[in-house]
Amino acid sequence: xxxxxxRAYQRVEAARAKGRPTGRDYxxxxxxxxxxxxxxxxxxxxxxxxxxxxxxxxxPVTVIAMDKGRTTKEKVGNNFGSPHPEGYRxxxxxxxxxxxxxxxVLCIVDTSGAxxxxxxxERGQGQAIAENxxxxxxxxxxIISLFIGEGGSGGALALAVADRIYMMENAVYSVISPEGCAxxxxxxxxxxxxxxxxxxxxxxDLKELGVADRVISEPEEFKAGSRQAKRVYYxxxxxxxxxFQWAKQRPVEQLLExxxxxxxxx
Amino acid sequence: MYRGLFRKPKNTLEIRDGEMxxxxxxxxxxxxxxxxDCGRTLYVQDVQDNLDLCPDCGHHFKxxxxxxxxxxxxxxxxxxxxxxxxxRARAENPIDFPEYEEKLAAAARKSGENEGVLCGTAKIxxxxxxxxxxxxxxxxxxxxxxVGERLTGLFExxxxxxxxxxxxxxxxxxxxxxxxxxxxxxAKVSGAVKRHSDAGLLYVVVLTDPxxxxxxxxxxxxGDVILAEPGALIGFAGPRVIEQTILQxxxxxxxxxxxxxxxxxxxxxxxxxxQKHYLTNLLGLHSDRITI
Ligand SMILES: [Zn+2]
Numbered sequence: 001x002x003x004x005x006x007r008a009y010q011r012v013e014a015a016r017a018k019g020r021p022t023g024r025d026y027x028x029x030x031x032x033x034x035x036x037x038x039x040x041x042x043x044x045x046x047x048x049x050x051x052x053x054x055x056x057x058x059x060p061v062t063v064i065a066m067d068k069g070r071t072t073k074e075k076v077g078n079n080f081g082s083p084h085p086e087g088y089r090x091x092x093x094x095x096x097x098x099x100x101x102x103x104x105v106l107c108i109v110d111t112s113g114a115x116x117x118x119x120x121x122e123r124g125q126g127q128a129i130a131e132n133x134x135x136x137x138x139x140x141x142x143i144i145s146l147f148i149g150e151g152g153s154g155g156a157l158a159l160a161v162a163d164r165i166y167m168m169e170n171a172v173y174s175v176i177s178p179e180g181c182a183x184x185x186x187x188x189x190x191x192x193x194x195x196x197x198x199x200x201x202x203x204x205d206l207k208e209l210g211v212a213d214r215v216i217s218e219p220e221e222f223k224a225g226s227r228q229a230k231r232v233y234y235x236x237x238x239x240x241x242x243x244f245q246w247a248k249q250r251p252v253e254q255l256l257e258x259x260x261x262x263x264x265x266x
Numbered sequence: 267m268y269r270g271l272f273r274k275p276k277n278t279l280e281i282r283d284g285e286m287x288x289x290x291x292x293x294x295x296x297x298x299x300x301x302x303d304c305g306r307t308l309y310v311q312d313v314q315d316n317l318d319l320c321p322d323c324g325h326h327f328k329x330x331x332x333x334x335x336x337x338x339x340x341x342x343x344x345x346x347x348x349x350x351x352x353x354r355a356r357a358e359n360p361i362d363f364p365e366y367e368e369k370l371a372a373a374a375r376k377s378g379e380n381e382g383v384l385c386g387t388a389k390i391x392x393x394x395x396x397x398x399x400x401x402x403x404x405x406x407x408x409x410x411x412x413v414g415e416r417l418t419g420l421f422e423x424x425x426x427x428x429x430x431x432x433x434x435x436x437x438x439x440x441x442x443x444x445x446x447x448x449x450x451x452x453a454k455v456s457g458a459v460k461r462h463s464d465a466g467l468l469y470v471v472v473l474t475d476p477x478x479x480x481x482x483x484x485x486x487x488x489g490d491v492i493l494a495e496p497g498a499l500i501g502f503a504g505p506r507v508i509e510q511t512i513l514q515x516x517x518x519x520x521x522x523x524x525x526x527x528x529x530x531x532x533x534x535x536x537x538x539x540x541q542k543h544y545l546t547n548l549l550g551l552h553s554d555r556i557t558i
Contacts, residue, residue: 114483116503116511121521124531126482126502133456134488138464153440153449154483154502161453175440175449175480180507184442185364199445200361209361211446260457264418266411266450 008196011203012178014170014222015149016112021224023050023065023081023108026148029233030106030240031056031063039090043123046087047078048111051094053103057241062098064091064159065108068149070224081150082115085128088158092132099141104244107145107159112177114155129158136161137263138256142247144240147171147203147212163247163259165211166239167203168232169218173211174201210265214239301325303497317538326475326495326538331377331384331399334434338542339388339397346386347396347420357381357412363443369405377403381412382437385420390432391546393553396424398433400481406438409481413441414451417485421458421469430468430552432545435486438504439479452484459488468552470545473500473523473532487531491548493541494523494532 014020027034027050034054038045050065067074068081091107098105114125136143145162151173167173176184178192181199185191206212216236219228247255299308304323313320317337318327329337335344359366374380382404388397398420400407417433424431440448462469471489476499483502486492494500501521509516519525526532536544 114502116508118508118512118516118520121501121503121508122525122529124487124529126500127487127531129483129502130456130485130487133453133484134460134463137453137457137460154452154480157449157452158483161456173446175445176442181442198361198363199442201446206446209446211450260461263450263453263457266414266447266454 006193006197008172008199008202008205009178009193011170012150012172012192012196012201015172019223020149021222021229022070023067023110023148024070025224025229026108026146026233026236027052027054027063027065029230030237031061034063037094040086040093042089043086046084046090048081048083048115049087049091051090053094053098056106056237056244059241059244060101060103061244062094062103062105063108064094064105066110066159068110079115081111082113083111083155083158084115084117084120085123085125088114088128088132091159092135095136095139095143099139102141104142104144104248105139106240107143107162109145109147109151109156109159109173110149110171111152111155112150113152114158129154132158133161137259140252140256142244142250142255143259144243144247146236146240147173152177161259161263163255163262164213164243165206166214166216166236167206167212168216169203170222171203172201173203173206174199319538324496324537326497328402328436328475329538330403331379331401334399335384335386335388335397337538338390338432338434338545340390340392343389344386344397345388346384347416347423357410357444359443360411360447361443361445363445366443369443373404377401379404381416382407382409382441383413383416385416387423387429390542390549393546393549394427394429395549396420396427396429396431398431400434400436402436405441405443407436407481408438408441408448409451409455410441410444410448411451414448414454417451417455418458421455421462424467425458425462425465428465428467430470430549431462432549433469433471433485433489434474435471435477435481436474437477437479437481437486439481449480452480455485456488459485463488463490468549470548472536472541473498475499476501478502478504492532493534493536493544494526496523496535496537498523500526500532 031054036052050067069075069078143162144164145160147167178196179189181195182191183189203215301320303325306322318329383400385398469489470491473494
């Protein structure tokens with residue numbers, strides 16, 4: 001009964017669930033010869049975002065993935081997947097290299113949001129996100145953003161100005177967390193389940209709104225390393241490969257015009 | 267009582283009879299107000315006569331959008347831009363969010379405007395420009411689909427007419443009540459700003475108190491020149507969210523314009539009284555036309 005009523009929040013819980021594949025799990029399973037690159041050349045290296053190059057099947061691609069971490073140590077080191085400005089700047093630096101070497105870009109999104117802290121603000125969290133939005137809009141190479149868990153507001157959008165948005169079935173994408181929404185709306189964060197329904201944040205909702213292009217089915221039990229997870233990766237590998245092949249054949253002006261219109265329509 | 271809203275904006279700064287409703291800084295509701303900076307009790311009238319500045323310490327109070335336009339645009343030159351296509355004059359309730367229609371109606375009453383940003387064309391110091399001014403009285407200046415559409419339309423118009431854009435931001439961020447569609451406006455407006463920029467055109471943005479959230483993380487930080495009013499709160503995350511995250515109090519002056527200047531995120535802080543002159547000079551320096 002309760003479950004029926006609050007289906008959206010069940011997705012939120014699934015998106016946040018322990019054991020769910022992280023950004024790095026996707027890289028390890030989708031990309032061969034992955035070579036990681038560090039740092040934004042300005043301030044530091046943000047471990048919340050993993051960036052590098054590798055092969056999707058035989059195709060060289062740039063991969064930029066938010067990674068929440070698997071072990072407690074990783075989670076703390078990765079700041080639980082909440083990037084600082086240097087993370088977004090590292091991502092942009094790699095995107096520019098992708099443009100230079102005509103590699104498609106795969107962004108993997110999984111964050112509760114850009115980190116709200118003193119250093120993040122002082123180093124221009126807003127500016128870093130804004131710059132990504134502008135630059136991604138005209139990046140002259142195909143971009144696909146794959147939402148694998150939480151898509152927390154501007155912090156997620158900074159890796160999602162893309163030609164295609166794929167969402168895992170239990171991934172969510174929202175302007176504000178259900179808890180934050182409930183506390184603003186009703187001064188009561190415990191009403192997050194109601195808020196989740198209002199926000200239309202599930203993959204299916206977003207597909208209907210035209211925000212997501214494709215929803216990827218998940219197995220009943222979606223744990224990193226499981227046999228069911230492997231099947232998901234195989235499906236994804238084929239889909240992403242075909243989509244990139246298709247996109248690479250488009251004249252770049254057309255690609256960029258369609259990317260612009262993709263967001264212009266909202 | 268709404269007649270004053272539709273009159274041509276003038277560049278005069280004195281308050282005439284019947285304009286009290288329109289021009290009053292919204293933090294005060296009667297004849298006296300307290301300055302949050304110097305603590306002095308002030309006559310509302312004195313503050314209004316002084317561009318909504320504290321006559322003693324110069325504290326910048328919030329300013330109504332039409333008064334802002336009066337201050338910046340040459341007298342009688344502002345024309346509000348209405349978009350032909352898709353211009354939703356008012357916000358709808360695109361994701362059927364609870365109580366949104368009521369909030370919109372209350373915002374319209376409070377602000378006297380029909381949405382959170384006023385867009386148009388004007389002359390500043392004799393030079394043609396596009397102009398937008400966001401409205402704190404309309405749901406905290408939050409950005410939903412109508413705000414995003416107007417801004418995008420303004421930048422596209424500016425590209426077609428080869429005009430600069432001057433904008434004033436004040437915002438609580440993306441508008442929660444329109445869900446993901448509000449978030450999409452950040453990308454949409456940023457795309458239009460990028461096209462304007464790639465066309466070799468100037469975009470000057472003035473950040474006023476407070477500019478936060480999705481607006482900071484998009485067009486507020488995308489200007490070729492980024493200015494701020496003294497003391498303005500400018501940030502991505504709100505101070506309360508940060509305090510709840512780091513579990514400590516924020517230092518004084520954090521996220522204020524003066525700190526952003528020190529950290530290199532704004533080009534300069536320009537007091538309200540100097541803005542018209544500053545913008546005139548800046549537009550002139552980016553114009554082929556000879557100005558006096
Ligand atoms: Zn004062």
